[in-house]
């Protein structure tokens with residue numbers, strides 16, 4: 001018996017550039033986001049003319065090209081000029097003013113950060129950036145725990161654009177008024193892709209990733225319809241990769257429906273985990289939302305406190321957002337009601353397959 005006898009040989013692999021299915025892979029073109037990219041560029045344009053730039057608040061659902069569009073514009077900017085410094089920070093990883101300033105120093109090439117305090121780090125950033133101009137992109141901005149860096153940047157950096165990216169439109173409405181009135185950002189919504197767009201994006205990735213003609217048309221349709229239903233490109237790419245591997249493991253030279261089905265079952269496995277992975281307090285919050293679906297966030301917080309919850313309101317809000325990211329619930333922000341702006345929280349009954 002040979003375990004490897006029937007396997008496809010290296011030169012028979014269905015993949016020719018598997019990296020094209022990585023979420024971080026930046027395609028040459030970003031179709032269907034031309035208008036959005038132009039909007040980003042327009043905010044930066046004054047910097048190229050030696051004036052102050054405009055700030056922008058970018059929001060929209062998960063997996064629909066916000067980060068990709070930002071990085072794409074930065075790539076173009078870097079090719080165009082050395083006078084405007086692009087700085088991209090993922091606030092999920094760097095979620096405090098101190099960590100963000102360390103990261104900015106690092107990107108500016110300043111290494112002597114050891115033992116420096118927050119104010120000293122900001123002084124370094126100020127010295128370097130104020131000689132030129134800069135675009136700051138803070139991705140996943142809702143994950144930051146304090147806003148000191150925003151305050152300092154708006155006050156003391158002369159020529160800049162600040163971009164803030166998030167899934168949560170309501171983040172900006174809740175932002176401290178003193179910072180909001182300094183930022184005065186444009187608002188830009190990324191809408192979800194329709195079926196034809198989802199299909200074409202995945203087709204393009206597939207053309208890079210696989211050898212020509214290895215996808216059965218029906219099998220590919222099933223993948224794109226699924227990604228469209230989930231309103232997220234990422235599970236589409238994930239399914240394509242898994243389907244390709246399933247086909248290879250069967251030594252099939254074509255990727256058929258059966259291989260996609262096998263990939264689906266793996267995607268399902270992923271969906272069970274997150275709920276169990278939530279910490280106890282977040283589980284409590286979720287249960288509370290489930291029992292009181294459709295309530296205002298303030299009322300939920302009161303109930304949470306009555307039940308002995310110890311988190312402060314900000315932390316409670318963050319837990320709600322985290323649950324929304326995992327698609328356990330939805331947040332609907334209502335502006336200008338009798339009590340001003342409030343958020344209505346609804347429990348998600350149908351858990352989606354993106355929860356991996």
Ligand SMILES: Nc1ncnc2c1ncn2[C@@H]1O[C@H](COP(=O)(O)OP(=O)(O)OP(=O)(O)O)[C@@H](O)[C@H]1O
Nearest residue numbers: 023027030031061062063064065066067068201233
């Ligand atoms: N128009 C497009 N053309 C090609 N690829 C795209 C397009 N839109 C999204 N993608 C791809 O889909 C994946 C998800 O996109 P991206 O990371 O930009 O999502 P996002 O909107 O930032 O989501 P999140 O809010 O979860 O961070 C990336 O691999 C990206 O390259």
Ligand SMILES: [Mg+2]
Nearest residue numbers: 066067068139
């Ligand atoms: Mg993103």
